Amino acid sequence: MSVSAVELVDVRKNFGRTEIIRGVNLSIPRGERHAIIGPNGAGKTTLFNLISGRFPITAGSITVNGQSTADLAPQEINRLGLSRSFQITSIFPRMTVFENIRCGLLWSQGYRYSFWRLLGTQKELNRATDQLLERLKLADRRDLQAGLLSYAEQRALEIGITIAGGAEIILLDEPTAGMSHSETESAVALIRSVSEGKTLIMVEHDMSVVFGIADRITVLVYGEVIASDAPAAIRGNAAVQEAYLGTVAA
């Protein structure tokens, strides 16, 4: 059996005395598009923060590509091939759109902390950056300050920074939140294309997006997994209906 991309074993997280994540077990195989859904406050974003190393876990264990992430800093987890986006747009606002994307590429292309190679002369790197900008449909915004982009464009840039490094495992936190219907449609197309052949884990509220993209759906309620199954099975699951979908449908 091959190693899971991400595996959570009895993961718990307390903030003070409040237990936010209460023993989550989850195994996400390579190449799967996985969606995590659940009502507000269920701990979805917290779960992302634990997997990506933003917060340390209280108990349990998380492995990424078979390696334990305990005691690893976020950048070290990133270097294992896991990259994430943020629910609240998190870009480099005073740098240009092009530079934002290039920042996402630098480490994976081996530039590390180089202070001798001039990036302007790195043809391969700049070509890769421009190619990604094309895919993100941000090419005509290339030299604009990222902070001046529209909201939807910033969301696309957020995804761009996340996938630029070529990570095998991509975590997207509510990528379509706050978008209009047409913006959501193009975002879905983008997500589908960038996650081709990769492992995708996403938190999403828009059910059309979730059922449109996901191979498997995990439902998180009050820090516990109440179901994790194929979309069709989730739709028919009574517990999920009651806890979550029912309230949305009503």
Added chain:
Amino acid sequence: MNMLRRHWPWLLVLVILLAFPFLFYDWTKGRHSGFVLTLMSEIGVMAIFALSYNMLMGQAGLLSFGHAVLFGLGAYCAAHVVNMVKAGTIWLPTELIPLAGGLGGLFFGYVFGWLVTKQRATAFAMITMGLGELVSAAALMFMAFFGGEGGITIDRVMDTSLVGVRYTSPWQVYCLVLAWAFIAAALMRLQTQTALGKMANATRDNFERAQFVGYDPRMVRLMQFTLSGFFAGIGGGLYVLIYEIVTFDTVSAAKSANALLAVYIGGAGGFFGPILGTIVVVLLQSGVSLLSNAWLLYVGVLFIVMVMYAPGGLIGLIFMHLPIWRAGRMRELLLPYARAFPPALLVLLGFVFMVELASFTTIGAAQGKRFTIGGQLIDTTAPMPWVIAIAALVLGALWLRHEARGFRQRWDELMEGSKRAQATAAPKPQEAVA
């Protein structure tokens, strides 16, 4: 040839800077003005210092209150190296002495950087301030290295020059300063284009996000801090060669404040802002201080005015005109500027007059100086001069306010117009200035 086409402004500036001292050349005696050369050498050194400070502040968003520590320690290292060369212990060309200062700055930059870059924002600023005080105090305690209050003196005239120059004249020293200032500025400019330089921007903009693209922000800051120390140290090394003495002033908070002032007044956003700021600050310091006891007050007021009304600094003010310049409509600003000029001048004169009146009644009187304008003695205790000063200040301010309104309106129109022109005419995106 291609190099020349791209980098001609650098060359032009170099030629101008080499020619400029000859404007003050005394042809009858056949020698340069020592004052002008020292002033310009000081500008060169302080420009390196300010640019190195901007590697922290502008590029990495790190507000340091103790940057002079790296400058000063670099200067001490260079001074000791000079004395060792003199004593024959080691051999090093005079031209490479600033490099010794740079390596000193690099070393201390790494040591102190390791301590301070663990912290961010306010904590970072506070720790750098504490470090500044610590080193200042240490400078008076450790005689062997710092030479106590007397500092370390050197004799820069050595026979180790690579080009056969003995550096006996300020002109020769000035040329050396100029060469190093250009090398340092070019290297710092290039550094902004590297992975480290760009990631320093990234950690400034969004500390956390930098982690999630694989970088350790602490490491980025540490390396940036260390390199900044290297360049500050080069400045320190040149300082020693100019003045042939280094005292604890070079590590003091006042020296650190100089860099901060230069960067703020010039503008942290553009690469060349700190150089502009340095020119202003050094001219105020060296030029105005000869004319007025209150020169420090002028520096302070200028700083406050810049922070309040032009947070982008001088370079920011210049860049603001760029869209209008591109639209070819600068000429339309001439009249509004001309209209705003007289009231602005009136405010300035009123303010300066008032400050000078105050300074002559206090410090000036104690020094036995008298306030004269064009040979006319001014009685600083009489009410009339004060009334004139205050009237000029108040009336000028009201008038300026009135003109400012018209100016702003014209400005907004021009801005709007040039933006529209840009949107329709050229799809070429505007470059991000900041």
